[in-house]
Amino acid sequence: MTERDVTIYEVGPRDGLQNESAVVPLEAKVTFIERLVAAGLPVVEATSFVHPTWVPQLADAAELVERLGPEGRRHPVLVPNERGLDRALELGCEHIAIFGSATETFARRNLNRSLDEQFAMFEPTVRRARDAGLDVRAYVSMCWGDPWEGAVPVEQVVSVGKRLFDLGASQLSLGDTIGVGTAGAVGTLLDAFNDAGLPDDVLAVHFHDTYGQALANAYAAWQHGVRTFDASAGGLGGCPYAESATGNLATEDLVWMFRGLGVETGVDLDALVATSVWMAGVLGRPSPSKVVTALS
Template sequence: MVVPDAALPARVRIHEVGPRDGLQNEKATVPTEVKAEFVRRLADAGLTTVEATSFVHPKWVPQLADAEELYPRVAGLPVALPVLVPNERGLDRALALGADRVAVFASASESFARANLNRTMDEALAMFEPVVTRAKAAGVHVRGYLSMCFGDPWEGEVPVPQVVHVCRALLDMGCDELSLGDTIGVGTPGHVSALLTALAEAGVPVSALGVHFHDTYGQALANTLTALRHGVTTVDSSAGGLGGCPYAESATGNLATEDLVWMLRGLGIDTGVDLGRLIATSVWMAGQLGRPSPSRTVRALSHQES
């Protein structure tokens, strides 16, 4: 049953991260053609933004070492295809292939910045500034990922003012949008509300914000609904619930795109996504990976074996 809620947005843009965030932590090598087919099927299911790959050094994320080979195979699709770039070298590689949307990856905690980037938070921001400046000069859209917004496996709870400080810094250097990441899935609705309220008070427009929740404690959908009530209209998710974080062992899968679409559809919120095609895509990808999808909606609406 569809029961609309007038307090919620009429439309939500899903930022699909399965091909990048979802596959970067896989133990087995996923062939380039399988990745390309995954992106094509996601686009065919109606997703308008599909994060394709990452131009990180292969030493750090070997699963995405084929970025130069993959990107040209999907570049002609009629969807936005953002790519992750960790530094100026990554930006050079992306620009050489004609990428017009890139993302940088910052941290709201010192410990994660050191684990992920081998830098302090401020050093990481200083590293990103020329990347963002050059990308904007080239007419490229820049997204700023901000990890550990709600908790850190080394430091515990991350103070809200600290998160606001890094968000402000990323926007001030020129990022077009920010993705607030709950990398280890410890956030709860009250914490989400407090952070979004603080960001609004700091002059951060809600139109520039997206949310990226992990479902470690089963809170991803509740946190997403809270964000929607604050006016957020961009939500990150991963088809089939694929993905974690290679630098935080306690990070489990992303919010499954199918579970998100099921909830939004029930609220009368438009996404443009064909749920049947999306489920078929995740079942296909699960077959490629040799294990069933953890998405509850995929399991409920398909004949996938558990």
């Protein structure tokens, strides 16, 4: 057994908090990230350099990165376009992520671009980031279903995902944005990506728990060979542009499952649960995570 058999890519501070209506104080965000790191999470996505009009919760992105000090530059940040990249470069960020859509409707609603136009927007962003020595992750959303278009053809998801990855990403995260995926469908899509030349070791999965399938889907992906899993402490989050998207897969639930499988995550579950209980207090409501509820 290696020190860590899987990598949990913690998205709570960005994806988890972005949908909160009440603005979380900067101090609380800083503490949240520091506690997640202290709990052993190897990757913690800190924030997004999106225009504050679109996501007011993340208007303090630059200040947050600065407050985190040298460590803050190592946390991935989401950048929607070249303007977002400019801000990340100014702050010395080392890892960025772009967020594409597998469907036309969501691309227009989330990016104000058509399905094809999104690539023209991302191409110079990724090229400049790579030229500056930054690592780039690509997200593709609506991989298993879209609230406006319904089921998304597998070949369409693979085509979009591969185009995003081929811009220069080191990893592609497949998002079940509205939580409609099932274990069988997860395997089918992963097979299709493998057939298209993207092996499991460059893929990550990002599940939402709308239908209670997120953990089963994560298990299916792990059995398939995926070793990077997005999750959100306490099950925080949704998507501000897809109202049917409920919370992310809770990091604690994922860690508990892997512990039972004898798979090392490197995460201190007790410290993580305590962190989510604390954040639930900040937000004024209990965590939806079953493991947080059970252990607290």
